Amino acid sequence: MTTVPLAPIVSLAAGILILIFPKLLNYIVAIYLIIIGAAGLVAYF
Secondary structure, three states: OOOOOHHHHHHHHHHHHHHHOOOHHHHHHHHHHHHHHHHHHHHHO
């Protein structure tokens, strides 16, 4: 059984959503940055 990396799936879904709803771009980028920042802080502490 192979595991599929999460980042390509998330980026593909985000790209499709942005094509359908262009105003979602701000929210998608903001949520992505918050999640990456929080994950980095959790890994640090």
